Amino acid sequence: MFSKSTYIARRKALCEKVNSGLLVFMGNDYVGMNYRDNTYRFRQDSSFLYFFGIDQENMCAVIDLDEHKEVVFGDELSVEYIVWMGAQKSIKDKAEEIGVTDTRPRKEADDYIAKAMKAGRKIHVLPPYRDANKIYLSGVLGTTIAGIEEYVSASFVDAVIQIRSIKEEAEIVQMEEALATTKNMHMAAMLHARPGIREYDLTAKVHAEALAGGGDLAYPIILTVHGQTLHNHYHGNLLEEGQMVLGDFGAESSTHYAGDITRTFPVGERFTDRQKEIYKIVLRAEKETIEALRPGVAYVDMHLLSARIILEGLKELGLVKGDVDAALEAGAYGLFFPHGVGHMIGMDVHDMEDLGENRVGYGDDFERSTLFGLRSLRLAKVLEVGNVVTVEPGIYFIPELIAQWKSEAKFEDYIVYDEVEKYTDFSGIRIEDDCLITAEGSRVLGPYIPKEIEEIEEIRARGAKIL
Ligand code: GLY
Ligand code: MN
Ligand code: MN
Numbered sequence: 001m002f003s004k005s006t007y008i009a010r011r012k013a014l015c016e017k018v019n020s021g022l023l024v025f026m027g028n029d030y031v032g033m034n035y036r037d038n039t040y041r042f043r044q045d046s047s048f049l050y051f052f053g054i055d056q057e058n059m060c061a062v063i064d065l066d067e068h069k070e071v072v073f074g075d076e077l078s079v080e081y082i083v084w085m086g087a088q089k090s091i092k093d094k095a096e097e098i099g100v101t102d103t104r105p106r107k108e109a110d111d112y113i114a115k116a117m118k119a120g121r122k123i124h125v126l127p128p129y130r131d132a133n134k135i136y137l138s139g140v141l142g143t144t145i146a147g148i149e150e151y152v153s154a155s156f157v158d159a160v161i162q163i164r165s166i167k168e169e170a171e172i173v174q175m176e177e178a179l180a181t182t183k184n185m186h187m188a189a190m191l192h193a194r195p196g197i198r199e200y201d202l203t204a205k206v207h208a209e210a211l212a213g214g215g216d217l218a219y220p221i222i223l224t225v226h227g228q229t230l231h232n233h234y235h236g237n238l239l240e241e242g243q244m245v246l247g248d249f250g251a252e253s254s255t256h257y258a259g260d261i262t263r264t265f266p267v268g269e270r271f272t273d274r275q276k277e278i279y280k281i282v283l284r285a286e287k288e289t290i291e292a293l294r295p296g297v298a299y300v301d302m303h304l305l306s307a308r309i310i311l312e313g314l315k316e317l318g319l320v321k322g323d324v325d326a327a328l329e330a331g332a333y334g335l336f337f338p339h340g341v342g343h344m345i346g347m348d349v350h351d352m353e354d355l356g357e358n359r360v361g362y363g364d365d366f367e368r369s370t371l372f373g374l375r376s377l378r379l380a381k382v383l384e385v386g387n388v389v390t391v392e393p394g395i396y397f398i399p400e401l402i403a404q405w406k407s408e409a410k411f412e413d414y415i416v417y418d419e420v421e422k423y424t425d426f427s428g429i430r431i432e433d434d435c436l437i438t439a440e441g442s443r444v445l446g447p448y449i450p451k452e453i454e455e456i457e458e459i460r461a462r463g464a465k466i467l
Helices: 004-017 046-052 079-085 091-097 108-118 131-141 146-151 154-165 169-192 199-212 273-292 299-316 324-330 357-361 399-407 417-423 453-466
Strands: 022-026 032-035 060-064 069-073 102-104 123-125 222-224 244-249 261-266 388-391 394-396 428-430 433-437 442-444
Touching: 004 046, 004 060, 004 154, 022 046, 022 108, 022 131, 046 060, 046 154, 060 108, 069 108, 091 102, 102 108, 108 123, 108 131, 123 131, 123 146, 123 154, 131 146, 154 357, 169 199, 169 244, 169 261, 169 433, 169 453, 199 222, 199 244, 244 428, 261 273, 261 428, 261 453, 273 299, 273 388, 273 394, 273 428, 273 433, 273 453, 299 324, 299 388, 399 417
Parallel strands: 022 123, 069 102
Antiparallel strands: 022 060, 060 069, 222 244, 244 261, 388 433, 394 428, 433 442
Protein backbone atom coordinates (compact mmCIF):
# COMPACT_ATOMS: atom_id res chain seq x y z
CA MET A 1 0.00 0.00 0.00
CA PHE A 2 0.98 3.60 -0.49
CA SER A 3 0.73 6.42 2.03
CA LYS A 4 -2.61 7.86 3.04
CA SER A 5 -1.70 11.17 1.40
CA THR A 6 -1.00 9.36 -1.90
CA TYR A 7 -4.55 7.98 -2.09
CA ILE A 8 -6.03 11.31 -1.03
CA ALA A 9 -4.02 13.14 -3.70
CA ARG A 10 -5.03 10.66 -6.40
CA ARG A 11 -8.73 11.06 -5.63
CA LYS A 12 -8.33 14.83 -5.47
CA ALA A 13 -6.70 14.84 -8.92
CA LEU A 14 -9.61 12.80 -10.23
CA CYS A 15 -12.21 15.14 -8.72
CA GLU A 16 -10.53 18.05 -10.45
CA LYS A 17 -10.97 16.39 -13.83
CA VAL A 18 -14.64 15.37 -13.64
CA ASN A 19 -17.21 18.06 -12.85
CA SER A 20 -20.25 16.51 -11.27
CA GLY A 21 -22.17 13.34 -10.55
CA LEU A 22 -21.31 10.07 -8.87
CA LEU A 23 -18.12 8.18 -9.71
CA VAL A 24 -18.65 4.46 -9.10
CA PHE A 25 -15.67 2.14 -8.55
CA MET A 26 -16.40 -1.57 -8.67
CA GLY A 27 -14.06 -3.86 -6.77
CA ASN A 28 -13.72 -7.49 -7.81
CA ASP A 29 -14.99 -10.63 -6.19
CA TYR A 30 -13.72 -14.20 -6.19
CA VAL A 31 -14.43 -16.19 -9.36
CA GLY A 32 -15.07 -19.94 -9.22
CA MET A 33 -12.77 -22.13 -11.30
CA ASN A 34 -14.98 -25.18 -11.49
CA TYR A 35 -17.49 -24.47 -8.74
CA ARG A 36 -18.16 -21.46 -6.57
CA ASP A 37 -15.92 -22.23 -3.62
CA ASN A 38 -12.87 -23.38 -5.60
CA THR A 39 -11.69 -20.03 -6.78
CA TYR A 40 -9.06 -18.47 -8.99
CA ARG A 41 -6.48 -16.36 -7.17
CA PHE A 42 -8.22 -13.15 -6.07
CA ARG A 43 -7.16 -10.06 -8.01
CA GLN A 44 -8.60 -6.70 -7.05
CA ASP A 45 -9.58 -4.30 -9.83
CA SER A 46 -6.61 -2.05 -10.61
CA SER A 47 -8.46 1.28 -10.65
CA PHE A 48 -10.11 0.38 -7.34
CA LEU A 49 -6.67 -0.41 -5.95
CA TYR A 50 -5.18 2.75 -7.38
CA PHE A 51 -7.72 5.12 -5.82
CA PHE A 52 -8.88 3.11 -2.78
CA GLY A 53 -6.03 0.67 -2.11
CA ILE A 54 -8.14 -1.95 -0.31
CA ASP A 55 -7.20 -5.42 -1.50
CA GLN A 56 -10.35 -7.22 -0.45
CA GLU A 57 -13.21 -8.89 -2.30
CA ASN A 58 -16.81 -7.74 -2.71
CA MET A 59 -16.34 -4.01 -2.27
CA CYS A 60 -17.26 -0.90 -4.17
CA ALA A 61 -16.76 2.79 -3.58
CA VAL A 62 -18.17 6.07 -4.74
CA ILE A 63 -16.88 9.58 -5.03
CA ASP A 64 -19.87 11.87 -4.84
CA LEU A 65 -18.78 15.01 -6.65
CA ASP A 66 -21.98 16.92 -5.84
CA GLU A 67 -22.15 16.18 -2.13
CA HIS A 68 -18.36 16.03 -1.63
CA LYS A 69 -18.41 12.56 -0.12
CA GLU A 70 -16.21 9.50 -0.50
CA VAL A 71 -17.81 6.26 0.63
CA VAL A 72 -16.38 2.74 0.77
CA PHE A 73 -18.96 -0.06 0.74
CA GLY A 74 -18.04 -3.48 2.10
CA ASP A 75 -19.12 -5.95 4.75
CA GLU A 76 -17.12 -6.37 7.93
CA LEU A 77 -16.08 -10.00 8.35
CA SER A 78 -18.43 -12.35 10.16
CA VAL A 79 -17.06 -14.83 12.68
CA GLU A 80 -18.12 -17.59 10.27
CA TYR A 81 -15.91 -16.06 7.57
CA ILE A 82 -13.04 -15.71 10.02
CA VAL A 83 -13.35 -19.40 10.93
CA TRP A 84 -12.63 -20.35 7.29
CA MET A 85 -10.51 -17.46 6.00
CA GLY A 86 -8.91 -15.89 9.07
CA ALA A 87 -9.16 -12.53 10.74
CA GLN A 88 -8.21 -9.32 8.97
CA LYS A 89 -8.14 -5.64 9.78
CA SER A 90 -11.63 -4.17 9.66
CA ILE A 91 -12.76 -2.31 6.57
CA LYS A 92 -13.11 0.73 8.78
CA ASP A 93 -9.40 0.55 9.68
CA LYS A 94 -8.38 -0.18 6.11
CA ALA A 95 -10.43 2.77 4.89
CA GLU A 96 -8.82 4.98 7.50
CA GLU A 97 -5.42 4.12 6.01
CA ILE A 98 -6.49 5.50 2.64
CA GLY A 99 -8.13 8.61 4.08
CA VAL A 100 -11.80 7.58 3.90
CA THR A 101 -13.91 7.81 7.06
CA ASP A 102 -17.31 6.88 5.64
CA THR A 103 -17.69 3.10 5.39
CA ARG A 104 -21.04 1.35 4.97
CA PRO A 105 -22.34 -2.19 4.39
CA ARG A 106 -21.98 -3.35 0.79
CA LYS A 107 -25.73 -3.55 0.23
CA GLU A 108 -26.13 0.18 0.91
CA ALA A 109 -24.33 0.97 -2.34
CA ASP A 110 -27.52 -0.01 -4.21
CA ASP A 111 -29.56 2.65 -2.44
CA TYR A 112 -26.88 5.29 -2.72
CA ILE A 113 -26.69 4.84 -6.49
CA ALA A 114 -30.47 4.51 -6.88
CA LYS A 115 -31.07 7.77 -4.97
CA ALA A 116 -28.57 9.65 -7.09
CA MET A 117 -30.25 8.31 -10.24
CA LYS A 118 -33.68 9.33 -8.99
CA ALA A 119 -32.38 12.82 -8.37
CA GLY A 120 -31.35 12.94 -12.02
CA ARG A 121 -27.65 13.06 -11.20
CA LYS A 122 -25.07 11.66 -13.59
CA ILE A 123 -23.74 8.20 -12.73
CA HIS A 124 -20.24 7.55 -14.07
CA VAL A 125 -18.97 3.99 -14.36
CA LEU A 126 -15.81 2.46 -15.81
CA PRO A 127 -16.31 -0.31 -18.39
CA PRO A 128 -16.96 -3.50 -16.39
CA TYR A 129 -15.05 -6.60 -17.56
CA ARG A 130 -16.11 -9.14 -14.92
CA ASP A 131 -19.49 -10.75 -15.43
CA ALA A 132 -20.46 -10.37 -11.77
CA ASN A 133 -19.92 -6.61 -11.97
CA LYS A 134 -21.84 -6.40 -15.25
CA ILE A 135 -24.77 -8.19 -13.64
CA TYR A 136 -24.61 -5.99 -10.54
CA LEU A 137 -24.46 -2.76 -12.53
CA SER A 138 -27.24 -3.76 -14.89
CA GLY A 139 -29.42 -4.44 -11.84
CA VAL A 140 -28.63 -1.29 -9.94
CA LEU A 141 -28.79 0.94 -13.02
CA GLY A 142 -32.01 -0.73 -14.18
CA THR A 143 -30.71 -1.54 -17.65
CA THR A 144 -29.52 -4.44 -19.75
CA ILE A 145 -25.89 -5.57 -19.80
CA ALA A 146 -25.47 -3.77 -23.13
CA GLY A 147 -27.22 -0.74 -21.65
CA ILE A 148 -24.40 -0.22 -19.11
CA GLU A 149 -22.49 1.36 -21.99
CA GLU A 150 -24.67 4.48 -21.57
CA TYR A 151 -23.23 4.96 -18.09
CA VAL A 152 -19.63 4.38 -19.12
CA SER A 153 -18.41 7.89 -18.83
CA ALA A 154 -15.83 9.27 -21.26
CA SER A 155 -14.80 11.99 -18.80
CA PHE A 156 -14.28 9.46 -15.97
CA VAL A 157 -12.44 6.99 -18.21
CA ASP A 158 -10.18 9.66 -19.70
CA ALA A 159 -9.42 11.16 -16.28
CA VAL A 160 -8.39 7.76 -14.89
CA ILE A 161 -6.25 7.10 -17.97
CA GLN A 162 -4.53 10.48 -17.70
CA ILE A 163 -3.74 10.01 -14.02
CA ARG A 164 -2.66 6.36 -14.14
CA SER A 165 -0.56 6.89 -17.29
CA ILE A 166 1.91 9.03 -15.35
CA LYS A 167 3.60 6.82 -12.78
CA GLU A 168 4.52 8.26 -9.41
CA GLU A 169 8.01 7.73 -8.00
CA ALA A 170 6.54 5.30 -5.44
CA GLU A 171 4.97 3.26 -8.23
CA ILE A 172 8.30 3.03 -10.03
CA VAL A 173 9.77 1.57 -6.84
CA GLN A 174 7.06 -1.11 -6.95
CA MET A 175 7.69 -1.81 -10.62
CA GLU A 176 11.40 -2.22 -9.96
CA GLU A 177 10.51 -4.70 -7.22
CA ALA A 178 8.39 -6.69 -9.68
CA LEU A 179 11.29 -6.60 -12.13
CA ALA A 180 13.82 -7.80 -9.56
CA THR A 181 11.68 -10.92 -9.14
CA THR A 182 11.20 -11.07 -12.91
CA LYS A 183 14.97 -11.18 -13.31
CA ASN A 184 15.11 -14.17 -10.95
CA MET A 185 12.47 -15.87 -13.10
CA HIS A 186 14.47 -15.31 -16.30
CA MET A 187 17.76 -16.35 -14.72
CA ALA A 188 16.09 -19.56 -13.51
CA ALA A 189 14.90 -20.31 -17.04
CA MET A 190 18.28 -19.57 -18.62
CA LEU A 191 20.19 -21.59 -16.01
CA HIS A 192 17.96 -24.66 -15.92
CA ALA A 193 17.22 -25.20 -19.62
CA ARG A 194 18.79 -28.26 -21.18
CA PRO A 195 18.01 -30.80 -23.88
CA GLY A 196 15.77 -33.61 -22.68
CA ILE A 197 13.54 -31.76 -20.23
CA ARG A 198 10.10 -30.44 -21.08
CA GLU A 199 8.84 -26.89 -21.22
CA TYR A 200 6.80 -27.48 -18.08
CA ASP A 201 9.92 -28.50 -16.13
CA LEU A 202 11.31 -25.06 -16.85
CA THR A 203 7.97 -23.31 -16.38
CA ALA A 204 7.82 -24.76 -12.85
CA LYS A 205 11.19 -23.19 -11.99
CA VAL A 206 10.03 -19.86 -13.37
CA HIS A 207 6.76 -19.87 -11.43
CA ALA A 208 8.58 -20.85 -8.23
CA GLU A 209 10.65 -17.65 -8.45
CA ALA A 210 7.51 -15.53 -8.88
CA LEU A 211 6.03 -17.04 -5.74
CA ALA A 212 9.30 -16.68 -3.85
CA GLY A 213 9.18 -12.97 -4.66
CA GLY A 214 6.08 -12.65 -2.48
CA GLY A 215 3.65 -12.12 -5.34
CA ASP A 216 2.73 -14.27 -8.31
CA LEU A 217 2.52 -14.03 -12.09
CA ALA A 218 1.58 -10.83 -13.90
CA TYR A 219 0.15 -12.95 -16.76
CA PRO A 220 0.29 -16.60 -17.79
CA ILE A 221 3.82 -17.77 -18.56
CA ILE A 222 4.79 -17.98 -22.22
CA LEU A 223 7.69 -20.43 -22.37
CA THR A 224 8.08 -22.33 -25.58
CA VAL A 225 10.41 -23.82 -28.14
CA HIS A 226 7.82 -22.66 -30.70
CA GLY A 227 8.35 -18.96 -30.22
CA GLN A 228 6.73 -18.23 -33.57
CA THR A 229 3.38 -18.68 -31.79
CA LEU A 230 3.11 -15.33 -30.08
CA HIS A 231 1.15 -16.23 -26.98
CA ASN A 232 1.92 -19.93 -26.70
CA HIS A 233 0.71 -21.26 -23.34
CA TYR A 234 1.26 -24.96 -24.07
CA HIS A 235 4.16 -26.30 -22.02
CA GLY A 236 4.41 -29.93 -23.06
CA ASN A 237 7.17 -29.86 -25.70
CA LEU A 238 10.54 -31.51 -25.26
CA LEU A 239 13.56 -29.19 -25.35
CA GLU A 240 15.99 -30.34 -28.02
CA GLU A 241 19.54 -29.32 -28.86
CA GLY A 242 19.52 -26.74 -31.65
CA GLN A 243 16.21 -25.17 -30.56
CA MET A 244 15.68 -21.90 -28.73
CA VAL A 245 13.43 -21.18 -25.77
CA LEU A 246 11.35 -18.01 -25.94
CA GLY A 247 10.37 -16.96 -22.43
CA ASP A 248 7.90 -14.09 -22.00
CA PHE A 249 6.92 -13.80 -18.36
CA GLY A 250 6.96 -11.43 -15.43
CA ALA A 251 6.15 -11.19 -11.77
CA GLU A 252 3.28 -9.33 -10.23
CA SER A 253 4.63 -7.80 -7.02
CA SER A 254 2.75 -8.24 -3.76
CA THR A 255 1.46 -4.70 -4.35
CA HIS A 256 0.19 -5.69 -7.82
CA TYR A 257 2.68 -4.07 -10.17
CA ALA A 258 3.71 -6.03 -13.24
CA GLY A 259 6.96 -6.92 -14.93
CA ASP A 260 6.87 -8.02 -18.57
CA ILE A 261 10.16 -9.27 -19.97
CA THR A 262 11.05 -11.55 -22.87
CA ARG A 263 14.32 -13.31 -23.48
CA THR A 264 15.19 -15.91 -26.10
CA PHE A 265 18.07 -18.32 -25.55
CA PRO A 266 19.41 -21.61 -26.86
CA VAL A 267 18.36 -24.95 -25.38
CA GLY A 268 22.00 -26.01 -25.73
CA GLU A 269 24.96 -23.92 -24.68
CA ARG A 270 25.30 -21.89 -27.87
CA PHE A 271 23.19 -20.19 -30.49
CA THR A 272 23.71 -21.52 -34.03
CA ASP A 273 25.13 -19.06 -36.57
CA ARG A 274 21.72 -18.71 -38.20
CA GLN A 275 20.08 -18.00 -34.85
CA LYS A 276 22.76 -15.43 -34.07
CA GLU A 277 22.10 -13.58 -37.33
CA ILE A 278 18.42 -13.16 -36.58
CA TYR A 279 19.02 -12.51 -32.87
CA LYS A 280 21.36 -9.64 -33.67
CA ILE A 281 18.70 -7.93 -35.78
CA VAL A 282 16.09 -8.20 -33.01
CA LEU A 283 18.57 -6.99 -30.39
CA ARG A 284 19.56 -4.04 -32.57
CA ALA A 285 15.87 -3.17 -33.07
CA GLU A 286 15.23 -3.37 -29.34
CA LYS A 287 18.25 -1.33 -28.28
CA GLU A 288 17.85 1.36 -30.94
CA THR A 289 14.14 1.70 -30.21
CA ILE A 290 14.85 2.09 -26.49
CA GLU A 291 17.51 4.63 -27.40
CA ALA A 292 14.94 6.63 -29.39
CA LEU A 293 12.35 6.79 -26.57
CA ARG A 294 11.81 10.26 -25.21
CA PRO A 295 8.99 12.60 -24.27
CA GLY A 296 7.35 14.10 -27.34
CA VAL A 297 7.87 11.16 -29.71
CA ALA A 298 4.87 9.20 -30.89
CA TYR A 299 5.08 5.57 -29.86
CA VAL A 300 3.77 4.53 -33.29
CA ASP A 301 7.05 5.87 -34.68
CA MET A 302 8.91 3.56 -32.29
CA HIS A 303 7.01 0.66 -33.85
CA LEU A 304 8.03 1.83 -37.31
CA LEU A 305 11.65 2.26 -36.20
CA SER A 306 11.79 -1.36 -35.03
CA ALA A 307 10.05 -2.49 -38.22
CA ARG A 308 12.59 -0.61 -40.36
CA ILE A 309 15.56 -2.17 -38.55
CA ILE A 310 13.98 -5.61 -39.01
CA LEU A 311 13.48 -4.99 -42.73
CA GLU A 312 17.02 -3.69 -43.17
CA GLY A 313 18.49 -6.64 -41.28
CA LEU A 314 16.49 -9.19 -43.23
CA LYS A 315 17.45 -7.47 -46.47
CA GLU A 316 21.12 -7.95 -45.60
CA LEU A 317 20.39 -11.66 -45.13
CA GLY A 318 18.61 -11.83 -48.49
CA LEU A 319 15.11 -12.49 -47.13
CA VAL A 320 13.84 -9.06 -48.08
CA LYS A 321 14.49 -7.07 -51.25
CA GLY A 322 13.62 -3.73 -52.83
CA ASP A 323 13.12 -0.32 -51.32
CA VAL A 324 12.97 -0.50 -47.50
CA ASP A 325 10.94 2.72 -47.24
CA ALA A 326 8.32 1.37 -49.61
CA ALA A 327 8.28 -2.03 -47.85
CA LEU A 328 7.81 -0.23 -44.53
CA GLU A 329 4.98 1.91 -45.84
CA ALA A 330 3.25 -1.10 -47.38
CA GLY A 331 3.55 -3.14 -44.15
CA ALA A 332 5.56 -6.03 -45.63
CA TYR A 333 7.34 -6.46 -42.27
CA GLY A 334 4.10 -7.89 -40.85
CA LEU A 335 5.16 -11.30 -42.17
CA PHE A 336 8.06 -11.36 -39.69
CA PHE A 337 6.84 -8.94 -37.03
CA PRO A 338 3.07 -9.33 -36.77
CA HIS A 339 2.56 -7.70 -33.35
CA GLY A 340 3.01 -4.25 -31.90
CA VAL A 341 6.35 -3.11 -30.49
CA GLY A 342 4.84 -2.67 -27.05
CA HIS A 343 2.28 -1.18 -24.72
CA MET A 344 1.93 0.69 -21.45
CA ILE A 345 2.55 -1.30 -18.31
CA GLY A 346 1.79 -0.64 -14.65
CA MET A 347 -0.55 -2.53 -12.41
CA ASP A 348 -1.85 -4.33 -15.48
CA VAL A 349 0.57 -5.93 -17.87
CA HIS A 350 -1.28 -4.14 -20.68
CA ASP A 351 -2.01 -1.22 -18.44
CA MET A 352 -5.62 -0.06 -18.16
CA GLU A 353 -6.82 -1.96 -21.19
CA ASP A 354 -10.05 -2.68 -19.34
CA LEU A 355 -10.75 1.02 -19.89
CA GLY A 356 -10.58 0.57 -23.68
CA GLU A 357 -7.49 -0.28 -25.71
CA ASN A 358 -8.01 2.61 -28.12
CA ARG A 359 -8.74 5.18 -25.40
CA VAL A 360 -5.56 4.19 -23.55
CA GLY A 361 -3.31 3.75 -26.56
CA TYR A 362 -4.67 6.06 -29.26
CA GLY A 363 -6.88 8.73 -27.66
CA ASP A 364 -8.31 11.39 -29.98
CA ASP A 365 -5.08 12.16 -31.82
CA PHE A 366 -4.28 8.82 -33.44
CA GLU A 367 -6.24 6.45 -35.57
CA ARG A 368 -5.62 2.73 -35.48
CA SER A 369 -4.22 1.25 -38.69
CA THR A 370 -5.98 -1.60 -40.46
CA LEU A 371 -2.68 -2.96 -41.80
CA PHE A 372 -1.79 -6.51 -40.69
CA GLY A 373 0.85 -6.18 -37.96
CA LEU A 374 0.48 -2.44 -37.35
CA ARG A 375 -3.16 -2.93 -36.40
CA SER A 376 -2.01 -5.01 -33.41
CA LEU A 377 -0.08 -2.06 -31.99
CA ARG A 378 -1.72 -1.25 -28.66
CA LEU A 379 -0.12 2.16 -28.14
CA ALA A 380 0.44 4.98 -30.63
CA LYS A 381 0.29 8.10 -28.43
CA VAL A 382 2.94 10.75 -27.89
CA LEU A 383 5.06 9.73 -24.91
CA GLU A 384 5.21 11.79 -21.72
CA VAL A 385 7.57 11.84 -18.77
CA GLY A 386 6.33 9.22 -16.31
CA ASN A 387 4.91 6.79 -18.87
CA VAL A 388 6.17 3.24 -18.58
CA VAL A 389 6.17 1.26 -21.81
CA THR A 390 7.52 -2.05 -23.02
CA VAL A 391 9.76 -2.36 -26.06
CA GLU A 392 9.47 -5.82 -27.56
CA PRO A 393 10.36 -6.29 -31.22
CA GLY A 394 10.57 -9.80 -32.60
CA ILE A 395 11.20 -11.81 -35.74
CA TYR A 396 9.10 -14.91 -36.30
CA PHE A 397 8.84 -17.45 -39.08
CA ILE A 398 5.26 -18.68 -39.03
CA PRO A 399 4.97 -21.47 -41.60
CA GLU A 400 1.23 -21.07 -42.13
CA LEU A 401 1.48 -17.31 -42.65
CA ILE A 402 4.43 -17.65 -45.02
CA ALA A 403 2.52 -20.25 -47.06
CA GLN A 404 -0.58 -18.08 -47.19
CA TRP A 405 1.21 -14.89 -48.22
CA LYS A 406 3.29 -16.76 -50.78
CA SER A 407 0.17 -18.30 -52.34
CA GLU A 408 -1.31 -14.80 -52.58
CA ALA A 409 1.97 -13.41 -53.95
CA LYS A 410 1.59 -10.80 -51.21
CA PHE A 411 4.32 -8.13 -51.14
CA GLU A 412 6.33 -10.18 -53.64
CA ASP A 413 8.25 -7.04 -54.59
CA TYR A 414 9.72 -7.05 -51.08
CA ILE A 415 9.75 -10.62 -49.79
CA VAL A 416 12.08 -13.30 -51.15
CA TYR A 417 9.81 -16.26 -50.48
CA ASP A 418 12.30 -18.91 -51.69
CA GLU A 419 14.76 -17.75 -49.02
CA VAL A 420 12.14 -17.19 -46.31
CA GLU A 421 10.89 -20.76 -46.78
CA LYS A 422 14.28 -22.05 -45.66
CA TYR A 423 13.46 -20.67 -42.19
CA THR A 424 10.13 -22.39 -41.59
CA ASP A 425 11.74 -24.54 -38.86
CA PHE A 426 13.37 -21.52 -37.18
CA SER A 427 10.64 -20.53 -34.64
CA GLY A 428 10.89 -16.96 -33.32
CA ILE A 429 12.89 -14.48 -31.32
CA ARG A 430 11.53 -11.68 -29.14
CA ILE A 431 13.42 -9.44 -26.70
CA GLU A 432 11.44 -7.23 -24.32
CA ASP A 433 12.24 -4.69 -21.62
CA ASP A 434 10.18 -2.19 -19.61
CA CYS A 435 11.15 1.49 -19.88
CA LEU A 436 10.32 4.62 -17.93
CA ILE A 437 10.11 7.80 -20.01
CA THR A 438 12.29 10.46 -18.36
CA ALA A 439 12.99 14.10 -19.19
CA GLU A 440 16.25 13.05 -20.86
CA GLY A 441 14.92 10.02 -22.73
CA SER A 442 14.24 6.76 -20.99
CA ARG A 443 15.51 4.37 -18.36
CA VAL A 444 15.20 0.60 -18.56
CA LEU A 445 13.56 -0.37 -15.29
CA GLY A 446 14.72 -3.13 -12.98
CA PRO A 447 18.06 -4.86 -12.72
CA TYR A 448 19.82 -5.66 -15.97
CA ILE A 449 18.70 -8.98 -17.41
CA PRO A 450 21.31 -10.41 -19.77
CA LYS A 451 20.46 -10.13 -23.45
CA GLU A 452 23.79 -9.98 -25.32
CA ILE A 453 24.65 -13.21 -27.13
CA GLU A 454 27.93 -13.69 -25.20
CA GLU A 455 26.22 -13.07 -21.85
CA ILE A 456 23.48 -15.59 -22.59
CA GLU A 457 25.93 -18.23 -23.80
CA GLU A 458 27.99 -17.72 -20.63
CA ILE A 459 24.89 -18.31 -18.46
CA ARG A 460 23.92 -21.35 -20.51
CA ALA A 461 27.43 -22.79 -20.06
CA ARG A 462 27.23 -22.14 -16.32
CA GLY A 463 23.78 -23.72 -16.21
CA ALA A 464 25.06 -26.87 -17.90
CA LYS A 465 27.45 -27.38 -14.96
CA ILE A 466 24.99 -27.02 -12.09
CA LEU A 467 22.97 -30.15 -12.69
N1 GLY B 1 3.42 -10.59 -22.23
C1 GLY B 1 2.53 -10.18 -23.22
C2 GLY B 1 3.08 -9.05 -23.96
O1 GLY B 1 4.27 -8.90 -24.03
O2 GLY B 1 2.38 -8.22 -24.43
MN1 MN C 1 4.67 -6.92 -23.44
MN1 MN D 1 5.72 -9.88 -22.78
